[in-house]
Amino acid sequence: MGPAIVYVHGVGNKPPEQQLKEQWDVALFGRPMGGLSRMAYWAPLRHHEPLPAPVPDDGVTELPPSGAAPRTARPSAPAPPEEFLAAVRAETAAPVPGSTAPGPLDPWLRAMVYAAEALSAGAGAATGTDALPLPRFGRTVAFQVLARHAYRDAHAYFTGGMREQIQKVASTALEEADGPLVVVGHGLGSVIAYEVLRTHPGEVPLLITIGSPLGITEIRDRLAAPLTVPPGVAAWRNAYDPRDLVALGRTVRPEYEPGSLTEDVVVVNDSANHHGAAEYLARPAVRAPVRARIAA
Template sequence: MTVPGGEPATFVYVHGAGNKPPEAELKLAWDHDLFQRDMGARSRMVYYADTLHDRPAAIAVDACAADGALEALVADAMAGEFPLRDASAGPSPVEAGADAQSFALSLTISMAARAASPAGSLPVAATQPGTTASAALLPLPGPLRRFLLEQLLRTFVPDAEAYFFTGARGRIQDRLRGALDAVEGPVVVVAHSLGTVVAYDVLGEERFAGADIPLFVTLGSPLGYTEIQDVVARPLRVPAPVRLWANFADPFDLVTLDTTLADDFRGSANRIADVQVDNRSPSNHAACGYLRTAAVRGAASAATGERPAAPGPEPPTG
């Protein structure tokens, strides 16, 4: 994958839902995961976790290692970052080896879909990795899907509920607007999970129509879900300043059961590249797992005009 050359681009990262380590540490972790070195002023992190959480999380564990993922889940449980479940409800996120945020978001959307289905459950095809949005369309009208999504997000993914349905949305978006305003020249936006929604909403604003965004990278994005499409900027279309939208999804990532976006967004012809990758984190959703894949590293390196770095030791990441 190549990106038109010219002036060196600045990389702007947008993290996903959940508490995060301090901004500088998280930015450095993404630098190492993606480029295997500190990118200095060539990259910056759009950090909004502090608008939703009282204190930063630790970065002492690696979400891409099985033991680290378990430690992170236990730490989140101790801090009350996600609700503990009764054993009678079935396997817990820890027992399933799933990342707390991906488990919660997938459960939320799946519950919404099942509740809205006349038969009480989705067709088998709609629950399989790689299913298309059309296979999982809900029969209920948009306002009712929106209400159901809000109630479930409030319980399971409060960060996402805060973004979609409270005043936090504007504050979070302002972080990205400020980062884009502060950069002169081309910008490559790299976003993960909920961050892909934030980036999509902001890049579609008229004020950025003339910005130079040669590459928009989305990792583990939930934008393929009808329920999420109900609550993002409409109409669904490739943001005007984006020359190429590279969407990376692991077919076993619980947040990206619909792995394709080109079939949902207007103006996608030759502008959205849907790429399936193998996210080797225990949850198949962690940002570090996506950033370390050869395809994502290759796209980022192409945007810098450099060759991807040879694999090396992987630092702790958040």
């Protein structure tokens, strides 16, 4: 039997598991893959109900605090940077048993917020397109919601007592898949995949990370040393858009040994926040190596 594929999604609430899996299948292969693919679906650990269909996996959705039906987040106005930083910190400041203060991730949050300001104004790294998919107001909203989710969920994972629970979901997905595996992790999902694969005994011909914060100093500092390619991984391709706030244009090859097994590729992700999973998965630099290993 050829390799199967396991997906590990990123931050924010998500559509129902089967719908999300099929979104990723279609983006990569052009059709649902049935039992050949599975999703490490950890969103229910952070959200009471899935998002209503159809909702893309773009990282800009959230659950209303009232417990009402989930919706795509549309804040009334983007907050000024310092106000936004203070608000997000306040959301994660409540003591959690067994947790530590969220301070170690604060530099990443600040970098995301000020990168968002620059990108909303039209500045930042060029990736082959000058077209802005949204006016500045809409882009600022999209970027701020992404930064909020990335920070909150990373805080919950690293210092909020949820690391073991979330990793268990990913471990189970890997254990239930047959044969060698191709593993795809998006955003925080790439961190989860990386940590779980470090102790996974199976063969992984290919690890794909998209929009990954694994190159961010504040994230690397939370990982076990030394930083190495997981032992069963034969090849690791990391794809990112330099405008993606979660990845902030950082690479993995200089940090994770041996460098001969890693490859960083720059791609264009023209979702509103440049972090959308489907937009990453549809890029040839991501699709081609996966399709070369999966008998689709």
